[in-house]
Amino acid sequence: MPSFNKQTRISPRKMVLLALMITLSMGLHAAESMMPLLFPMPGIKLGLANIVTVICLFIFYPRDVFIIVTLRVILVGFVAGSFLTPGFWISGSGAILSFLAMAAACRFPKYSAVGISLVGAVAHNIGQLAMVSVLMGNQAVFYYLPWLLVWAVPMGLLTGFSAKAAIKALRKTGLDGTMGMY
Amino acid sequence: MSRHDWILLAGIVFAAAIGFAFQAFFGNPSEDQMLVLHLTAPAYGSAEASAPEDAGVFRGIKVERTTAEALEGISIADLESGGEERYWQIQGANGPLTLHFAPGQGIEIIEAQCPDQICVRTGFIRKAGQSIVCVPNEVMVALQTAEPTKDKGDVDAILQ
Amino acid sequence: MRGKKRMRTSLVKALQVASLLSLSLCLLLTGCGRESEASSYSSTRFLMGTVVSIEIHTNSAAKAVPTKAQLQEAVIGALHRMEEVEAQTNRYEATGSSDCQRIAEAAGTGTYVPVREDLYLLLDKVRQRNHPLIDLSLGPLIDVWDKARESETLPASEAVAEALGRTGMDKVLLSREVPSAEGKGTGQEEDYAGSVMLTQKGMSLDFGAVAKGYAVEKAWDSLRASGLPIYGIINAGGNIKTLGQKPDGSPWKIGITDPMEKTQTMGNLTLDPDEAVATSGDYQKYFEVDGVRYHHLLEPVTGYPGMYNRSVLIVASDGFDTDYYSTLLFLMPAEEALALAEKLPEIETIIVSRENQIYVSSGLKRRIEWTYQGGYSIVTP
DSSP: OOHHHHHHOOOHHHHHHHHHHHHHHHHHHHHHHTSOOSSSSTTOOOOTTHHHHHHHHHHSOHHHHHHHHHHHHHHHHHHHTOTTSHHHHHHHHHHHHHHHHHHHHTTSTTSOHHHHHHHHHHHHHHHHHHHHHHHHTOGGGGGGHHHHHHHHHHHHHHHHHHHHHHHHHHHHHTOSGGGGGO | OOHHHHHHHHHHHHHHHHHHHHHHHHOOOGGGOOEEEEEEOGGGOSTTOOOOTTOEEETTEEEESOOTTTTTTOOHHHHHHOSSOEEEEEEOSSSEEEEEEETTTEEEEEEESOSSOHHHHHOOBOSTTOEEEETTTTEEEEEEESSGGGTTTTOSEEEO | OHHHHHHHHHHHHHHHHHHHHHHHHHHHHHHHHHHHHHTEEEEEEEETTEEEEEEEEEOTTOSSOOOHHHHHHHHHHHHHHHHHHHHHHOSOOTTOOSHHHHHHHTTTTTOOEEEEHHHHHHHHHHHHHOOTTOOTTOHHHHHHHHHHHHHTSOOOHHHHHHHHTTOOGGGEEEESOOOTTTTTTTTOGGGEEEEEEEOSTTOOOOOTTTHHHHHHHHHHHHHHHTOOSEEEEEEOSSEEEEESOOTTOOOEEEEEEETTEEEEEEEEEEEOTTOEEEEEETTSSEEEETTEEEESOBOTTTSSBOOSEEEEEEEESSHHHHHHHHHHHHTSOHHHHHHHHHHOTTOEEEEEETTSEEEEOGGGGGGEEEOOOSSOEEEOO
16 A cells, blocks of 8 residues: 555544544533533633543544544534634633643653643643633733642543543553554 | 652642742732623513623623623624723613723713613723612623622722 | 453542542532532612612521521512512602502592501601601602703702692691501501691602611611521612621721712721611712702702702611711701711711811711822811
């Protein structure tokens, strides 16, 4: 098979898995928007959908994960009717920044899924807060940063352990590891 | 969890602790805190009605307790853009009231269907704890912080 | 084999930790919500021509902490009590069925109109005090000035004189008896406390000078009667009454509106537990002609707004007294008003005269902290 085909063609199996992951993350993303506000700022979310991002980082190339994250944010924007609204930008910047931070953290093999999730949770909150600050033209919102850092710990642990369990389960089915090599 | 994960966790908690210590030392930036614009109008039913999910934010001012009817003519994205001078109408018991947002000056009612125009005469409000009231229209426009009990400063109530 | 087993146990462990964490997170979320909900309750209504807000908090030291429903019931009950007062004394009710409106309708027909307790008590109290400056029959005159305020033009002096001719407490007759023909079979007869007759056609009563303070007092009674371990504040714009003491033992602090700059305060006043305060001010309802404020506080002898003062604040234990005396003292020259306040042990006062001089009665001097920037001077007699 010519090598360029390897780059552009996606196997049906991978496509199904990618779609599955997008759906899963959309579900989590939607679920957390039903949760009560934790902070006196609209749009700030916990980041449950990060569970999927962590799992995906272990089984896909970062490039694929980026697609999953971006599509998730856009699709939830459509489904929830929040596309291009402040809530959309806030969750979008949180999701993208946490993806970038976690993708970087993956390069250090000393961190387990839990450590990567912690990094992701912190980045997620910083990303959201930064967008709130930009939208409101107000730097005072960074007053809440320490609170958001504290919240990142239980959230990071929750997503980390969930992802760890899921990755282990996936490993048994043989869907892991080699998956990124497609 | 690996040892490195634990170190990371400790690092986050430490950073948060430094943040809190920093705040405790330098105090609360209350001057710059986000304001909530509280609108009470007959269209919203009783005063106990809760704020809808889609409360908008514009330039540090959040509009709460709004209904589609109340914000007719302006989308939340409009409020978002902030910084821009804005006019919008809300429905009072006697008829429409026109609200005016001017950057740097605050919010005022510039037009209302009421006999004595007390609301219009009130002029701009811009600080947390201030409000404009139009009794005939049963409309109240109030600026609050996220913690309204602290808006009155060290005062428990204002005698009008 | 062993490795797989270990992997499985660690998977179970991870799941356990994850579920525990999420469980604790949920508990934390719901826990926070409940705590903040139960400790206080407040409600705001448009009542008696103003914004009324009642705010109560649970005394955390109390043995039996009230539920949110109990707090809500207490606040709604107090607001309802104020609604009752309004339903009797309101002159502007759209349906025209308030006691006050029924009295006006029967004016000059020589018939006694049955009235309920609150209206009867208010009239009786004011009659007993019998001060020429407090007149509850100013309805026709107030109508003239309401119209003037809407059109922002001074009323013709003939119109004022004519309206003044239809006022006077001597033309208001009050009886403890309820006419037997009235209210029979309507189920209301037991509510009537007496009856009122206006002897001249075109007369009407206006309770604006005292109704709000009285209603605040009744709302306070209602909150007290709930028996809950609560503290709080009733704020009806120009009339406030405190309920109980704050948990930290500090006095209640009330910001006083600056008559010249009505979105600002000119000072802070401390209030004791269960103490009331009211202001009458020329800035509350007015129109201006040639830089002169024509406001809603009318002088019953001349028929024109009182021109001596900008605002008068009264502190007393009874809400009715604060409202009554703030109107009365407002219509007197500042020195005279201060002298009267010093003579009466039940009230304390702060008077801002038209000349921007501030008079403070002796009992309040240590209880006020001025914050105004300038424009006023404090007179020490």
